[in-house]
Amino acid sequence: LTQALQISLDPAEIISLFFHQIQPLIQVSGVTFKSANGKDDSVIGRESHHHCDYRLTTDEGHLGEVIFSRSKRFSEKELMRIEQLLSALVYPLRNAVRYQTAMRLALLDPLTLVGNRAALNNSLKRELQLASRQQQPLSLLMIDVDFFKKINDDYGHHCGDLILCEIAKTIQAACRSTDSLFRYGGEEFVVLLSNTHAEGAGIIAERIRQKIASAAMNYSGLSINATVSIGISTYNSELQDNMQSLFERADDALYRAKESGRNCVVNSSSINN
Numbered sequence: 001l002t003q004a005l006q007i008s009l010d011p012a013e014i015i016s017l018f019f020h021q022i023q024p025l026i027q028v029s030g031v032t033f034k035s036a037n038g039k040d041d042s043v044i045g046r047e048s049h050h051h052c053d054y055r056l057t058t059d060e061g062h063l064g065e066v067i068f069s070r071s072k073r074f075s076e077k078e079l080m081r082i083e084q085l086l087s088a089l090v091y092p093l094r095n096a097v098r099y100q101t102a103m104r105l106a107l108l109d110p111l112t113l114v115g116n117r118a119a120l121n122n123s124l125k126r127e128l129q130l131a132s133r134q135q136q137p138l139s140l141l142m143i144d145v146d147f148f149k150k151i152n153d154d155y156g157h158h159c160g161d162l163i164l165c166e167i168a169k170t171i172q173a174a175c176r177s178t179d180s181l182f183r184y185g186g187e188e189f190v191v192l193l194s195n196t197h198a199e200g201a202g203i204i205a206e207r208i209r210q211k212i213a214s215a216a217m218n219y220s221g222l223s224i225n226a227t228v229s230i231g232i233s234t235y236n237s238e239l240q241d242n243m244q245s246l247f248e249r250a251d252d253a254l255y256r257a258k259e260s261g262r263n264c265v266v267n268s269s270s271i272n273n
Helices: 011-022 076-106 117-134 148-155 157-174 198-214 243-259 268-272
Strands: 030-035 042-045 050-058 061-070 138-145 180-185 188-194 216-219 222-225 228-234 265-267
Touching: 011 030, 011 042, 011 076, 050 076, 061 076, 117 138, 117 180, 117 188, 117 243, 138 148, 138 157, 138 198, 138 243, 148 157, 148 222, 157 180, 157 188, 157 198, 157 216, 188 198, 198 228, 198 265, 228 243, 228 268, 243 265, 243 268, 265 268
Parallel strands: 228 265
Antiparallel strands: 030 042, 030 061, 050 061, 138 188, 138 228, 180 188, 216 222
16 A cells, blocks of 8 residues: 555545545545645545544645545444554655645746746647637737836835735736636736637726726835736737737737727737738
8 A cells, every 4th residue: 555655746646546545445535635725625436424534644734634525324343444544644745735725836837836938839839720620719918007116215115115016916806717817927916818819808908907097005104006018919810820929919919008008908900900
C-alpha cells in the first residue's frame, strides 16, 4: 500500500489508489477527502448511509478529513483496521497537497492573487488551440490603470498596491465564471474570454470599465478613484492568429484608448474596420 501511494502527486489520484488498494482488506463503497485548503477535495466511489470520519493532522498542521462510507455499520475491528491503513495514507497525501499548493502558488501573482504571466501563457496557449480546433471565438482584454504612476507618487506605493488589489477584485466581480484574469505586469491586467466574440468582449470590457470608474477606495481618510483603459482583440482563424498577434492587436487597441483620453474601451476590430 505504501509503495502504491508513492507513484503520484495528485491528491485525487492518491485517494483513488488508496480506495482500490484497501478493498481486499476492508470493504467500503466510497472515500471522501476534504482538504484543509478547500482546493484538493476528492470523492471516490459512492457515499452511503454509514460512515466514519477521520481528521488528518501532521507536524505541519491540519491536512484535512477522510470519510469512509458504506451501506452497513463498521465494526470496532474494522475501525481499527482503517486507522492502521490511514497511517500509510497521511504522508503521501500530505506531499501531494503540498506539491499542488506549490504549483498553484507558482502560477499566482503574490500581490493580487490572480494568475501571473506564466499562468497566462499556459492558459492562452490552451485557449488558442481550443479556438482553432473547435472553430470557436476567443477574445482578450488588455487593461491598464490610468495615471498609475501619479497614484504612487501622490499616495505612496502601499496605496498603489492596495488599488491594484481592489481593481483585480472588481475585474473578477465583473467577469463571468468562465473568464480568466491575470496580472500581466505592473499596472496591466489581461482577461481571457473563451467562446466570446468581439461584440460580447466589448460588453464585458465596458462593464469592467464602469465598475472600476464608479468605485472608490478609502486610504488614510482619503477617497481615491482610479480608471482603466482597455484594448480588445479577438481570435481570427483567417489571420492564423497566435499569442503574439493577439497581444499585438490588443496592445494597439489599448494604445488607441490611451490616446483617446483614457477611461475608455477600444476594440481592435473597429480599428481595422
